[in-house]
Amino acid sequence: MQPFAKRISAMSKVIKIKKGKDINLAGVAEKNVAPRTVSSTIAIKPTDFRNLVPKLVVKAGDEVKAGDALFYDKNNPEVMFTSPVSGEVAEVVRGDRRAVLEVRVLADSETSYKKFDVSNASNTKEVLLESGLWPCIVERPFGVVANPSATPKAIHVSCFDTSPLAADISFTLSKEGDAFRKGVEVLKSLTSGKVHLNVDANGQNQDVFTQTPGAVVTQFAGPHPAGLAGVQIHHIDPINKGDVVWTISPQHVVFIGRLFTNGQLDLTETIAVAGSDIKKPQYVETMVGTNVEVLLKDNVSGDNSRIISGNVLTGTSIGANGYLGFFDNVVSAIPEGDEYEFMGWLFPSYARPTISNSMPISKYLKKNFVVNTNFHGEERAFVVSGEYEKVLPMDIYPVHLLKSILAQDLETMENLGIYEVIPEDMALCEFVCTSKIEVQKILGDGLTLMAEEG
Amino acid sequence: MKFLRNTIDKLKPNFEKGGKLHFLHSTFDGFETFLFVPNHTTKQGAHIRDGIDLKRTMFFVVLALIPCTLFGMWNVGYQHYLALGQEASLMDNLLFGLMKTLPIIIVSYTVGLGIEFAFCQVKGHPINEGFLVSGMLIPLVLPPDISLWMVAIATAFAVVIGKEVFGGTGMNILNPALTARVFLYIAYPVEMAGEIWVSGIKGGAVDAASGATTLGILGAGKEATVDTYNAFMGLIPGSIGETSALMCLLGGVFLIATGIGSWRIMLSTVLGALGMGLILNMVGGNPYYDLPAYQHLIIGGFAFGAVFMATDPVSAAQTNRGKWIYGALIGVLTVLIRVFNPAYPEGIMFAILFMNVMAPLVDNYVIKSNIKRRLSRVKA
Numbered sequence: 001m002q003p004f005a006k007r008i009s010a011m012s013k014v015i016k017i018k019k020g021k022d023i024n025l026a027g028v029a030e031k032n033v034a035p036r037t038v039s040s041t042i043a044i045k046p047t048d049f050r051n052l053v054p055k056l057v058v059k060a061g062d063e064v065k066a067g068d069a070l071f072y073d074k075n076n077p078e079v080m081f082t083s084p085v086s087g088e089v090a091e092v093v094r095g096d097r098r099a100v101l102e103v104r105v106l107a108d109s110e111t112s113y114k115k116f117d118v119s120n121a122s123n124t125k126e127v128l129l130e131s132g133l134w135p136c137i138v139e140r141p142f143g144v145v146a147n148p149s150a151t152p153k154a155i156h157v158s159c160f161d162t163s164p165l166a167a168d169i170s171f172t173l174s175k176e177g178d179a180f181r182k183g184v185e186v187l188k189s190l191t192s193g194k195v196h197l198n199v200d201a202n203g204q205n206q207d208v209f210t211q212t213p214g215a216v217v218t219q220f221a222g223p224h225p226a227g228l229a230g231v232q233i234h235h236i237d238p239i240n241k242g243d244v245v246w247t248i249s250p251q252h253v254v255f256i257g258r259l260f261t262n263g264q265l266d267l268t269e270t271i272a273v274a275g276s277d278i279k280k281p282q283y284v285e286t287m288v289g290t291n292v293e294v295l296l297k298d299n300v301s302g303d304n305s306r307i308i309s310g311n312v313l314t315g316t317s318i319g320a321n322g323y324l325g326f327f328d329n330v331v332s333a334i335p336e337g338d339e340y341e342f343m344g345w346l347f348p349s350y351a352r353p354t355i356s357n358s359m360p361i362s363k364y365l366k367k368n369f370v371v372n373t374n375f376h377g378e379e380r381a382f383v384v385s386g387e388y389e390k391v392l393p394m395d396i397y398p399v400h401l402l403k404s405i406l407a408q409d410l411e412t413m414e415n416l417g418i419y420e421v422i423p424e425d426m427a428l429c430e431f432v433c434t435s436k437i438e439v440q441k442i443l444g445d446g447l448t449l450m451a452e453e454g
Numbered sequence: 455m456k457f458l459r460n461t462i463d464k465l466k467p468n469f470e471k472g473g474k475l476h477f478l479h480s481t482f483d484g485f486e487t488f489l490f491v492p493n494h495t496t497k498q499g500a501h502i503r504d505g506i507d508l509k510r511t512m513f514f515v516v517l518a519l520i521p522c523t524l525f526g527m528w529n530v531g532y533q534h535y536l537a538l539g540q541e542a543s544l545m546d547n548l549l550f551g552l553m554k555t556l557p558i559i560i561v562s563y564t565v566g567l568g569i570e571f572a573f574c575q576v577k578g579h580p581i582n583e584g585f586l587v588s589g590m591l592i593p594l595v596l597p598p599d600i601s602l603w604m605v606a607i608a609t610a611f612a613v614v615i616g617k618e619v620f621g622g623t624g625m626n627i628l629n630p631a632l633t634a635r636v637f638l639y640i641a642y643p644v645e646m647a648g649e650i651w652v653s654g655i656k657g658g659a660v661d662a663a664s665g666a667t668t669l670g671i672l673g674a675g676k677e678a679t680v681d682t683y684n685a686f687m688g689l690i691p692g693s694i695g696e697t698s699a700l701m702c703l704l705g706g707v708f709l710i711a712t713g714i715g716s717w718r719i720m721l722s723t724v725l726g727a728l729g730m731g732l733i734l735n736m737v738g739g740n741p742y743y744d745l746p747a748y749q750h751l752i753i754g755g756f757a758f759g760a761v762f763m764a765t766d767p768v769s770a771a772q773t774n775r776g777k778w779i780y781g782a783l784i785g786v787l788t789v790l791i792r793v794f795n796p797a798y799p800e801g802i803m804f805a806i807l808f809m810n811v812m813a814p815l816v817d818n819y820v821i822k823s824n825i826k827r828r829l830s831r832v833k834a
Contacts, residue, residue, distance in 0.1 A: 023502070164502075240832045312501045334502070337495050342455045344491035345509040356506040357713035358514050375494040377507025378487060378580060381624025384511060385772035386716065395828075397773060397821055415825040423499075430500040434511055435624070440499040 014201045015235050017222030019393040021428060023164040023353045025312070025334070026368040027281045029272035031171055034284040036268070039291035042085050043093075043102040043323035044070055047316075049135055050144045050422075051448055054081070054100050062089045067114030067131055067265040070103045078148055082132025084267040084288050086112040102323065113264035124189050128256065131265050135326070136252035137190075140233070140245045142451045143422030152246040154193040154237060157184075159209040159250050160200035160220075162227030163311040167272035167329045169250050170205045172283060176254045177208045183257030184212050187248065198232040209250070225393065230425035234394045239420050251329055269329060275312075276370040277305040277333040286324070292331050293321040300333055306373050308332040313427040314440070337374025345377065352376065355390060355432050380435040388429040388439075396420065398429055402439065405446030410453060413446055422447065462486055480574040484581030512583040514714045518705040519590050519695070519762065525688055526695035527551030530598040533652045533691050554598045554653050555694055561602050563589040565609040573618045584623030584630075584768075588612065591631035591762060594695025595755065595803075596638070599650035604642060608634040628810045629769045632803055639800065652691045680745070685752040696758035699751065706761040715765040718774060719781040723760040726785020727751060734793055742793045750789050759802035760784070769810040773820040780816050784809045 046054040053074040058064060065086045073079040085107040093102040116127050128134045129148060137146035137155075146152075160169055173180060187195050194216045199206045201219035210217050218236055220226045229247040239245050251269050258266045267288040274281040279299050286295060292307060300307075300320070308315035310328040318324075324331065341349055351362045353369045362369075388398040396417040404412035423440035430439035468475045469482040486492075488509070496503060531547030531554075542550075566589045574581050592609055616633035617626040639646055684690050688698020696702070709715025731747025738744055750756060764770060764784050771780035784805045791801035798804060809816075 238831060240828070242832075306495075306501060308501055315501065317501065332501075338493045340459060340490040340493050342458070342490055345507050346513060348505055352505040353502070354505040356504065356510075357711060358510060359505055362505055371502045373495040373501050374491070374503070375496060376491060376503050376505050377509065378492060378494070380508045380582065381622070383508060383584070383624045383768055385767045385770070386774055386777070389774060395824065397824060399772065400817075400821055415828065416821070417828060427500050431502060432504045432506075434504075434506050434508055436503060436507065438499050 014219040014221055015232075017220060017226040017231065017235075017393045019389070020162075020223035020225055020391050021353075021355050021432070022162065022223040023313075023371075023431070024368045025164045025353075026276040026370045027274050027278050027333075028165060028368065029167065029274040029281045029283055029330075031168070032282055033270055034282055036285040037290075037294050038107070038287045039294045041090055041104050041106050041291055042083070042087075042287065042289040043104045043291070044081055044083065044289050045102050045323060045325065046071065046081070046100050048326040050142065050444075051451060052145060056092065056100060056103070058089045058103070060089050060091055063087070064089060064105060065112050065114040067116065069130075069132065070105070071100065073135075073145060076145070076148060078129045079134050079145060080130055080132050081135060082265060084265060104323075116259060116263045116265075118260045118263045121189070124186055124260075127259070128186075131259055133252070133256050133259060133265070136248050136255065138247045140230070140239055140247065140422065141243075141419035142447050143424075144451070146246050147244075150244045152191045152193065152244045154196055154233075155187050155191050155246045155248065156196045156198060156229045156233050156236075157187075157209075157215075157248055157250055157253055158198050158227055158229040158232055159206070160198075160203055160227045161311075161329075162224035163313055164224075165272065165274040165311060165330060165332050166227070167270075167274075167283070169329075170200075170203055170208060172270040172272075172329065173208055173250055173254060174205060176257075177211070179254045179257030179261060180208060180250065181212050181257065182261055183253035183255070184215050186256050186260050187253065188214055191246070196232075196236060198229070198236075200227070222393070225391075225425060225428055228425055230421055231393055234420055241414060241419060243419070249327065249329075252327075271324070271328070272330040273299065273333075274330060275305075275308075275333040277302050277335055288324065288326055290324050291321060292318065292324055295331060296320060296333070302335055304336045304338075305333045306336050308334070312371070313431060314424045335370070335372045337372030339374070341374070355387075356434075375436055377434075377436050379437065382435055382437065384434045387432055387434060388426070391428040391432055392426060394420065394425070398426060398439075402437070402442050402446075405442050405449075408449060410450060413450060418443075418446055418450055458489065462489070477575065480579065480581055481571050484571065484574075487580075508583045511714055512586045514712050515587045515709065515762070516590050518708045518715070519587075519594065521701040521704045522594060522695040522698065522758065522762075523555075523590070525698050525701045526594060526693075527555050529688055529697055530554050530653050530694060532689065533598075537652050550653070551598075555593065557602055558593040558596060558598075558600065558605050558694070559590070561605045562592045562609050565606045566592070566613050569610060569613045569618070573622065577622075579622065582623035584617070585613065588617075588630045588634075592634045595631060595635045595693045595758070597646070597650040597692075598653040598694050600638075601645070604638055604645065608638045611637045624768055626768055627814075628807055629763055629766045632763055632807055632810075635800075636803055636807060639803070651693075680749045680753055682749065682752065685749065690753075693755060693758075696755040699757040702757035702761045706757075709761065709765070715761065716767070716770070716777055718777040719765045719770055719784075720760055722778045722781030723764050723785040723788075724751060726782035727756065727760075727789050728785070729782075730786040730789040734789065742796065745793075750792070754792070754802060755800060756788060756802050759788075759806055763802075763806050764809070769813065771813040771816045771820075773817050776813070776817045776820045779820075780809050780813055783812070783816075 046052050054071040055074045056071045057069050064083045069080040071081050083105045087105050087107040090104045090106040095101045135145045139146040197209050197215045197217050201221035225231050270285050309318045309325040354362045401416040423444045426439050469479045528548045531550035535542035566585045570585050612630040612634035616630040620626045686699045710717045727750050731750045734743045771777050787805035788801040
C-alpha cells in the first residue's frame with residue numbers, strides 16, 4: 001500500500017487556506033475514551049437551531065420512546081425533533097415570553113426504540129423527517145434547519161475541526177466507517193449535485209472519510225477557520241443568490257447511517273471534554289443532550305469556570321449542570337475573567353492569544369494558552385481596519401458587510417455576500433476585534449432580517 | 455495595586471447612577487479603565503477575546519511619536535541658537551526646546567481632552583482613546599513660536615468640527631490633527647507665514663531669510679539647495695516634530711513592526727511621491743521640477759505625514775487594495791501641489807486631507823469590483 005499522503009494526492013486536490021489563526025489552548029483532550037457516561041435526564045434544546053419556532057407535541061408526564069417526537073418546526077411541520085431516549089417527559093423549561101428553551105426527558109434504565117421502516121429507498125426523506133435526524137442538516141444561506149422541499153446544489157461535510165480545543169473527528173469516528181458510508185449514501189439521494197467530503201490535508205487516519213464511494217473528497221490545509229464548512233464551500237463552489245447548499249457534521253452522518261442500518265435512533269457519540277479548567281481532559285462516550293454534570297464530576301478545577309457546550313469561539317455557556325447542545329462534540333471549561341487587571345492594556349500580566357504584533361511575547365510564544373473570558377478592553381466604534389481580513393479566508397469585505405447590517409440595508413448585505421456566511425464563519429473576526437464588536441450577534445441579526453424580508 | 459483598587463471601589467458609588475457626582479461618570483470611567491482593565495467578561499458570541507484593545511493601539515502610536523518629539527524639542531533649541539549664532543550644548547538645546555514645546559503640548563491635551571470629556575459626558579459615552587494620539591500630533595505639526603491661543607483655537611476646532619460633530623472617534627472623515635493644522639494655515643495665514651518657524655528670532659534680531667523653510671524658499675521661486683544630510687536628519691527649521699525624516703522612519707518601522715500602522719499606506723505614499731517626482735524630473739524646467747525625486751521625501755512634512763497622518767485608520771481607505779490607491783495618490787498629489795502650486799508649500803497636508811475625503815470613494819470602487827465578481831459568478 002502506498003503511504004497515505006501519496007494515495008490521497010492522487011484522488012483529490014489540496015486547497016490551501018492562508019488567512020486565519022489557530023488558537024492553541026491548554027487542556028487539549030487526550031486520546032483515550034472514558035467509558036459511556038450519560039445522565040439520567042436528557043434535554044433537547046430548540047435554541048440550538050437558528051430561528052426555530054418550536055411547537056410542542058408532548059407535555060410533562062408523557063411517555064416517549066427513543067425516536068418519538070418532542071416538538072416540531074412551526075414553519076415546516078413535517079420536521080420533527082425527537083427524544084434520543086425512552087422515558088418520561090420530565091419538564092418543559094421556558095424562558096422569556098414562554099419561549100421553549102429545553103424539553104427534558106427522564107430516561108428509562110432500558111431504552112425502548114421506535115422502529116423506523118428503512119427497507120424502502122423511496123421514503124428516505126420521510127424517515128429522516130420523522131426520526132428527528134432531519135434537523136442535523138443545516139441549510140445555507142442563513143444556517144437554519146434545512147427546508148425539506150428544497151433540493152440543494154450540493155451537500156458539504158467538513159470532516160475536521162480546526163477550532164480551539166476541537167475534538168479530533170477522525171479519532172472519535174474511527175470505528176464508525178460503515179455507518180458513515182451508509183450515511184453518505186443516504187445523503188446522496190437528497191441532492192441532485194454532489195456530496196463533498198472536505199478533509200484535513202495534514203490529518204492522520206482520514207481513511208474513514210476518504211474511502212467513501214461516490215463522494216467528492218477535497219483536502220484543506222491551513223489554520224482555523226479552514227475546518228469550517230462555510231470557508232470550504234466558498235473555495236469549492238461559493239453560494240450565490242438563489243442557491244441552496246446543505247451542510248452536516250460527520251457525527252450526524254453517522255447517526256443517519258446507523259438509523260438506516262438498523263432502523264432505530266441511536267445518538268451515542270464520543271465527545272471531547274477539554275479546557276484548562278478540566279483536570280483530566282479526554283474523550284468520553286455519551287449521548288446528544290446529556291447533562292454535562294456527569295461528565296464534569298470531580299473533573300473541574302477551580303470554582304469559577306465557564307462551562308461551554310461547543311468551542312470557545314461559538315459555543316454556548318451552559319453552566320455546570322446544563323445540557324450538551326445538539327451540534328456540539330466538545331465541552332470546554334475555561335476560567336472566568338471577571339477580574340481587574342492593573343494597567344493590563346499596557347502591561348499584560350499574563351500571556352494571552354492574540355494576532356497583534358504589539359504583543360510579541362504572546363503572539364510568538366509557542367505554547368498552549370490558559371485563556372479566560374475577560375473582554376480585554378471595552379467596546380468601541382470601528383477604528384482599526386484590515387484586521388478582520390487577516391482571519392477571514394473569503395473574498396468578502398467583513399466590516400462593510402457588518403456596517404450594511406447595522407444600517408439594515410438589505411440590498412448591500414446581499415451584494416456583499418451575506419448568503420455565504422453564518423456567524424461561526426466570522427467568530428474569529430469577533431475574537432481579534434480591537435474594538436470588541438459583537439460580530440456574531442450583528443451577523444446573526446442580519447441573517448434573521450434577511451431571512452424574514454429578503 | 456490592591457490599595458488603589460480599593461480606593462477606586464470606594465469612590466465608585468459616587469459616580470454611579472444616583473450618586474452625587476454622576477454627571478462626571480464618563481470622566482471617572484475614563485480614569486478607572488486607564489488604571490485597570492475592567493472585569494467585564496464575554497456575554498454572547500466568542501467567549502474569548504484577543505488581548506489587544508484600542509487603548510493599547512493608540513498608545514503605541516504615541517510611543518512611535520517619541521523619537522520625533524524628543525528630536526523635535528532638541529531641534530527647536532538647535533535652530534534657535536544656530537540663528538543667533540551662539541554655541542549651545544545638547545542640554546541647552548533640549549532645555550530651550552522643552553520650554554517652547556511643553557506649553558504647546560499641554561494646551562493641546564488640555565483643550566482637546568476637556569472638550570472630548572465634555573462631549574462624552576453629555577452623550578453618556580465612554581471616553582474614547584482617539585485624542586491620545588491627536589493631542590500629540592497637533593503640537594508636532596505646529597511651528598515652535600506659535601501663540602498658545604492659536605493652539606487652543608485650532609485644537610478646539612479640530613476636536614469639535616473635525617471629530618465630534620461626526621460622532622466621535624471612529625466616525626470622523628478628516629484626520630483631526632491635520633484639521634487643526636490646516637485651520638491655522640487658512641485662518642491665520644499671516645501669523646503662520648511669519649518668523650515663527652525658528653524660535654526666538656521674532657523682531658528682526660536675525661535676518662529673516664534664515665527663518666524660512668526649504669519649501670518656503672522654493673515656493674518663492676528661488677533656487678534652494680537642499681542639504682540632503684541635514685534634511686534627512688532633520689537639522690532644518692520647520693514644524694516642531696516633522697523635520698527629521700530619520701525619526702519618522704524610526705516611528706514608521708515601529709508602527710509596521712507592531713502592526714499598528716499600515717505598511718501598505720506608508721509604502722504606497724512613498725512610491726507615489728517618488729514616481730511623480732521622477733516624472734517631473736524628466737520634464738524639467740524650473741528649480742522645483744528639477745528637485746531630485748528622493749528629496750521630496752525628506753523635505754517638508756512628507757515623512758511625518760506619510761507615517762503618522764496618512765495611516766490614521768479611520769480617515770484612510772479601509773480596504774487593502776484601497777490603501778494602495780489612497781497612499782499612492784497622496785504621494786502623487788503632494789508632489790503635484792508642491793510643484794504646481796507653490797503658494798501652498800505644505801503639499802502633504804492638503805494631499806492627505808483631500809484623500810481623506812476621497813477615501814470612501816476609493817473604497818467604494820474596490821467594493822464594487824468585489825460585488826461585480828460575486829454577480830459574475832451567477833452568470834457563469
